[in-house]
Amino acid sequence: MLFVLKEGVTGFIKARLAGFVAVMTIAISLTLIGVFLLITVNLGKFVDFLRSRVELEVFLDDSFDEERIDLLGTEIRQIDGVDELTFISKEMAMLEYKKLFRDAQADYIETLGYNPLPASYRVTLREGHRTATEAERVFTTMAEIDGVGENNVVYRREYLVRLEKYINSAIAVDFVVGTIVCLSALLLVSNNIRLIILSKTHIIETMKLVGATPFLVRMPLYVQGMIQGILGGIISAIFLYGLVGLGSLKVPGILTADWRIYLIIANFGALLGLAGSVTAVRRYL
Amino acid sequence: MVKIQRVKLRYSDGEGLEGVNLEVRDGDFTYLVGPTGAGKSSVLKLIYMDEFPSEGYVQVDEYNSRDVRPSEIPYLRRRLGIIFQDFKLLDDRDVFENVAFALRVTGVRRKDIKRRTLRALAEVGLSHKSRKMPNLLSGGEQQRVAIARAIVNEPFIILADEPTGNLDPKTTVEIMNILDKLNARGTAVLMATHNFELVNSSTKRVVSIKNGRTLT
Numbered sequence: 001m002l003f004v005l006k007e008g009v010t011g012f013i014k015a016r017l018a019g020f021v022a023v024m025t026i027a028i029s030l031t032l033i034g035v036f037l038l039i040t041v042n043l044g045k046f047v048d049f050l051r052s053r054v055e056l057e058v059f060l061d062d063s064f065d066e067e068r069i070d071l072l073g074t075e076i077r078q079i080d081g082v083d084e085l086t087f088i089s090k091e092m093a094m095l096e097y098k099k100l101f102r103d104a105q106a107d108y109i110e111t112l113g114y115n116p117l118p119a120s121y122r123v124t125l126r127e128g129h130r131t132a133t134e135a136e137r138v139f140t141t142m143a144e145i146d147g148v149g150e151n152n153v154v155y156r157r158e159y160l161v162r163l164e165k166y167i168n169s170a171i172a173v174d175f176v177v178g179t180i181v182c183l184s185a186l187l188l189v190s191n192n193i194r195l196i197i198l199s200k201t202h203i204i205e206t207m208k209l210v211g212a213t214p215f216l217v218r219m220p221l222y223v224q225g226m227i228q229g230i231l232g233g234i235i236s237a238i239f240l241y242g243l244v245g246l247g248s249l250k251v252p253g254i255l256t257a258d259w260r261i262y263l264i265i266a267n268f269g270a271l272l273g274l275a276g277s278v279t280a281v282r283r284y285l
Numbered sequence: 286m287v288k289i290q291r292v293k294l295r296y297s298d299g300e301g302l303e304g305v306n307l308e309v310r311d312g313d314f315t316y317l318v319g320p321t322g323a324g325k326s327s328v329l330k331l332i333y334m335d336e337f338p339s340e341g342y343v344q345v346d347e348y349n350s351r352d353v354r355p356s357e358i359p360y361l362r363r364r365l366g367i368i369f370q371d372f373k374l375l376d377d378r379d380v381f382e383n384v385a386f387a388l389r390v391t392g393v394r395r396k397d398i399k400r401r402t403l404r405a406l407a408e409v410g411l412s413h414k415s416r417k418m419p420n421l422l423s424g425g426e427q428q429r430v431a432i433a434r435a436i437v438n439e440p441f442i443i444l445a446d447e448p449t450g451n452l453d454p455k456t457t458v459e460i461m462n463i464l465d466k467l468n469a470r471g472t473a474v475l476m477a478t479h480n481f482e483l484v485n486s487s488t489k490r491v492v493s494i495k496n497g498r499t500l501t
């Protein structure tokens with residue numbers, strides 16, 4: 001056991017250039033994977049953000065009295081998938097309208113003598129219901145409520161459908177890129193270990209000749225692969241940390257990184273180093 | 286005991302061994318002599334089971350080429366001491382560590398490693414150079430390190446593949462003397478060589494090999 005650790009560690013130290021190349025290969029592969037993960041996570045957050053803005057608005061007829069409006073509110077609240085309900089009075093609607101079109105001189109109340117904007121309920125959807133199909137279902141249910149009707153419920157249907165198309169293609173691209181990145185990382189690493197094995201043919205041959213068990217021939221290579229993987233993981237975590245720092249300097253708030261990403265990357269490094277040495281040992285020993 | 290019976294060996298590109306019979310009893314000193322390409326190295330490979338016969342069998346103590354399991358081969362090799370023309374020393378560690386290597390990778394306890402390594406080095410007369418790196422030694426000294434590594438596990442036989450092929454006549458005698466001494470202590474030796482002169486000047490048993498066939 002001691003021999004395994006010692007050979008593994010000294011093998012790593014003695015590999016010098018080859019070892020350095022191997023560590024950097026893993027570091028770069030992991031940085032690519034890390035960048036990919038960061039983009040995926042942030043893409044997910046951005047998608048969540050876009051989805052959270054999905055909102056249905058139910059316009060209320062001017063003839064409804066307070067009781068009727070309350071009743072409607074209760075009914076809407078009971079629809080599956082409805083999260084929050086905000087009542088917008090006629091006055092608030094006008095206020096918003098004025099805010100929105102600051103330049104428009106038109107003052108409806110002055111011109112018309114009354115406020116033409118209807119009161120409304122703004123309805124947000126619960127997480128998991130912020131999709132085109134769910135929004136459409138809620139829309140239909142709302143429209144069926146007595147005194148509402150299809151014409152009085154609006155939401156950005158087109159926007160949501162288009163958003164989903166974009167999200168789906170983004171997920172597909174993300175998946176393809178992720179697969180390519182992971183595969184090429186594995187390929188790079190196992191190619192590296194292959195080179196290390198070639199550089200060790202002499203010692204491996206000698207071990208076999210004097211009767212070392214296959215276990216003992218392989219273990220130091222695994223240990224070496226692990227060390228390289230962990231070091232590569234740490235270096236790439238530092239890279240990523242720098243990249244995220246740089247990224248959020250340029251575009252504050254866009255990029256966020258959980259500390260767990262660094263942990264995942266470091267562990268993934270060890271795994272990659274081990275997987276690389278195992279595949280190479282299987283193939284070339 | 287080593288016994289090779291009616292063995293044929295086929296390499297992927299043809300040419301191998303056509304018919305080999307050979308027996309080396311415990312304590313024997315046997316030359317395996319023949320020109321380059323005759324099949325000497327192949328015979329030794331059969332014995333340490335790096336190659337397997339396509340016909341016939343090889344018996345080494347209780348291990349038979351017909352039914353040996355791959356997991357048993359390391360244990361078979363621990364009973365053999367193998368040396369080559371090119372020494373095959375590890376140049377990343379000193380003489381002591383080269384010899385100790387054979388013990389470390391076979392799970393010998395640490396306190397035994399030092400004792401046995403020093404004894405093997407004394408046997409080949411290299412105690413005073415145990416902390417030298419191999420590439421600073423002469424060819425003869427390097428071969429003596431290789432012999433020390435081969436005997437440190439106390440093999441019953443030494444398989445020597447042209448051990449003097451790279452050495453001058455004086456050094457050759459030195460190496461032969463060491464092999465003789467080890468043989469006198471009871472270790473069998475099977476030495477492959479194409480040096481007919483060396484063989485003819487000796488009184489030891491000789492097995493000739495030519496074109497993959499042993500002659501009797």
Ligand SMILES: Nc1ncnc2c1ncn2[C@@H]1O[C@H](COP(=O)(O)OP(=O)(O)O)[C@@H](O)[C@H]1O
Binds near residue numbers: 325
């Ligand atoms: N690994 C191999 N693959 C194919 N042919 C080989 C291999 N090793 C040896 N041979 C062939 O087998 C024959 C015997 O070789 P070898 O045993 O090395 O002879 P020697 O040691 O007497 O010089 C030669 O013709 C050689 O070319």
Ligand SMILES: [Mg+2]
Binds near residue numbers: 326327
């Ligand atoms: Mg040969």
